[in-house]
Amino acid sequence: MDKNQLLSELSYKATRSSGAGGQHVNKTSTRVELYWSLENTQAFSENEISRLRERLSHRLTKDGELQLASQDSRSQHRNKDDVTKRFFALLEVAIIPPIIRKKRRPSKMAKLKRLKAKKQHAEKKANRKKPEY
Structure with a gap:
């Protein structure tokens, strides 16, 4: 995985965040959205791309693009770092x-040990019963 290549393939978009922040929220774009195209990447081999496509299938759009967003912080720079990480x-x-x-396969000794433990457990249970006269 070539991180420098991946960083060059990423695109970011800043939008208005929701939540706490008062007036600040209404006038600044602190939410950061990350976009990355799996189909057009040069950072991975074909095997890795197919594995990524399979594992990230629920996160990819129809165009094979991965979208992540962060709005935890009031700072656009912190949100960008967070979404990149x-x-x-x-x-x-x-x-x-x-x-x-x-x-x-379990070894022969393991099988014998298991059977011996079962037999001991059964005898312990049988000894608890009242004797039949």
Whole structure:
């Protein structure tokens, strides 16, 4: 993952934020929206792009564009930093290849140990019963 390449592919848009802030909210654009096109990226290989498309499918638009927004802070710069960090964190998680499970069998000793424990447990339960005369 080439972060410099990704940073050059990102586009930002500032809009008016909602929530607390009084008059300040009505006159400044502090909410930051991040746009990134998965289809036009040069930062990933084909395998990585297909993995990203699969993992981020619920977040992508019909055009294959990822949109993130941040409006937590009253500062546009802090919101921009926040949304960029979230973007990179999202990609780092989505690009990890899945771990392929290897089929394993329990060893003979493990089977015997399990059966022995079951037998001991059954005997303990049986000893609690009243004796039949």
